[in-house]
Amino acid sequence: MVNLNTVPPRNNRDYYIAIGLEGSANKLGVGVIKCSRSAHMASGDNSHNCDVEILSNIRNTYVTPPGEGFLPRDTARHHRNWCVRIIKQALEEAEIKNPHLDIDVICFTRGPGMGAPLHSVAIAARTCSLLWDVPLVGVNHCVGHIEMGREITKAENPVVLYVSGGNTQVIAYSENRYRIFGETLDVAIGNCLDRFARTLKIPNAPSPGYNIEQLAKNCKNKDSLIELSYTVKGMDLSMSGILAYIDTLAKDLFRGNKKNRLLFDKETGEPKVTVEDLCYSLQENLFAMLVEITERAMAHVNATQVLIVGGVGSNTRLQEMMGQMCKDRANGKVHATDERFCIDNGVMIAQAGLLQYRMGDYVKDLSETVVTQKFRTDEVYVSWRE
């Protein structure tokens, strides 16, 4: 039996307030949530249905020029420059006057992610904890996405497709862990799209993946496809070969390499393929692979629901394909969280952290707050589920 009411809220309140700090990649996010301590949370399996109210959700993204990725040092500097301002803004918007009395727990991302940016946010989290005398919870970033997605969609036990710049995983819950059923064997989907966007020299704002999606939508020739290899290996997949190949095509296209018959007409030398065609084919191929491994995991654990989380989850084509798969598969439902929560944010860290806190699992010694670049989803003991 799961009792989510073991730790009472501070100051005799009948609700919890948690603040979440996220900075594992190029997005810095701070969010404040409120969650009533209702009786139904004391028993049963209700962690997907906590009546969360979002009091504030502030984000600031470190955007690099076209053709450039974000480096750990620069990203950390960005986070340090903005962190305190964003926390302050989030507190003001949430109308938190006295954090000592009004906040139950400070949640921060302990990993996985880039070391320097993670560390810069952890420093701020520790300082706040000591200044306010409020306990800390270190949160696994992936678990944050999953718990936020479950709360928003009320999906009780979905197969989770986690697709972001650094992660591509198919996850399902079993015996108090979010277990990884399938994952990329090399690069992550978001990283793959980011790197292709860099080759194309298209803007990184609002995000490289978004801009690839727009180009793909504008593809004039959707009846044909550029043939790419389809590399699903069981429930895992590999994308580096596909990326290398399509990168070469894009470079040949820009260079006007007429010898490439796939790109240029043999007789006239006119290009047969556009950048839009490349984006379209790349998306169709990669997303088909993602949907397939998700369906495999569903078949394996007999699930009917899918939750897509992570930045790439806001891609409407991926959502559409996933929806079609679920529809054809015993009328399952796809639960894509909306964009505000797909993209890294502080609220999701607060949500997962608060669940953990309510089970009595919070930091007892600051040595537990050391960040870690490598932090597998299945390392976390999920005490808040049956």
Next chain:
Amino acid sequence: MILPQFPDYEINVSLYENVQNAADIQSRVAELPYAFIDANMICSVEQLTAAIYRTLMESTYNRLRTKTLHSEVLLALSPTSNIGEAFKKFGVKSTSERLIVVQINENGSQKIDDSLVQGDSVEFKDENLQSYCDVDAIRKVYKLDKSFQSNNTSDLSRALVDAIQLRGL
């Protein structure tokens, strides 16, 4: 006989022993509406019916490689796509003493002409086929090397059915 997936086709199969007029039949193969198969090359009922199944499948999807369903049956038996070779290996030879006659009728039923083959009609069943099939010749045609040890006809037959299904694919 009717294959459930292809109800429009009526199939007749007859097996003959002590055939006297193989040479005559061989000379008229092109004009007779039957497939004539040397029974020594057939080790089981499923070997032949798998070939008939494949024939009807190819016909349904307009992928026949030969002019008639009857010649296609001979090709379907063969592990290679060479039609002449298929007739040479599986078709009636002037010396054949045991013959299988296959007749496939689209829409409507006909019987195999009793007077066609001069020999003893016996039941088309595994026991009869096994008693005189030429295992060595079959293994050679289907290119089964020594590493495949078939201790019984059913293993051999299974390997042949696989080859029949996958020819040219």
Next chain:
Amino acid sequence: MSQEIVDTVTKYLTPNIPIKQISQGAEAVVFTSSAHPYLPTPEHDADGKPLQYIIKYRPPKKYRHPIIDRQLTKHRTLSEARLLSKLFLIGGINVPKLIATDPYNGCLWLEFLGEDLPNNSGFSNLKNFLWANVNDPYNDVVKSTLIKVGEQIGLLHFNDFCHGDLTSSNIVLARDDTQSNDWKVFLIDFGLGSMSKLVEDKGVDLYVLERAIISTHSAFSDKYNEWIIEGFSNVYNKHGKGGETKLKEVLKRFSDVRMRGRKRTMIG
């Protein structure tokens, strides 16, 4: 929605072939039928019961681009058929008998294997079998069966084939009669299989199975995986020094793949 799939299959197989859906995997829907596609007289098992046949149908996937879909369906149907045929020719490997292949419609007919386990434990694949033994998880039958599982994979890999989707649901157990404890182990579902000499593919195969066992039978997975590797090694060790060297390479890569899996850098 899967009624739509049933209707499509019924139309194509004609109503003369009765079908009953038994599972909907990720890429294929599996039916049983009492009809054989081309045998004129019905077949029976040792007890005189009429045989059932498996029809494995890969329906078109509407979510993916039609070009990708057609290519994949044809490729996987054919490649599975080819592998089953090649594997049968290798002594000792147990795979279902291939009865008919229809690459145009993505359909395979296969021999029916396995049974329903006692006490409503489900169909006799390895996953359900291990669940059925959960109260006595380390009994001799479990041990000998898992060693046999390892031997089947060992034979597969030793002959340079890889399964590509080695989960505990893709391993089926069958026995001659319902009293017997002597389970024969069959590998099924070769849709992602391939001929491969690459140690990497073999390592990934072993890793995928290990993870499947960990995720569904975590409490006993250490011992279970150990027994599987014991059987796997038996096959290689029968082939002298050369076999031992090959075994070392595969197991080394297996542990590399596992480390990579665990330690792969993951950036948020």
Next chain:
Amino acid sequence: MASSSLDHTLTLDIPFETEAQASIAMRVLQPDPILRPQDFEVTYSTRGASLVVSVASVDDRVLRVGVSNIIDSIKTIVETADELSLQQ
């Protein structure tokens, strides 16, 4: 052995508004492990309202990089303390 070669040293004395803040800064900084302890050592202490950072390193370059990272973190702590301390 290792510590004997860490002969490039530096001590920082950073004043905070209160003793409590200096102590908080020390506790925030202490948990993080040093990436290469054989090349770089740091100890944090307080003296009144000051945070004292003592650093020892194998060479100037390592010293510079290490100290720069520590100062980055201290800047965040100072800013947090300035902006987010509880109102009395």
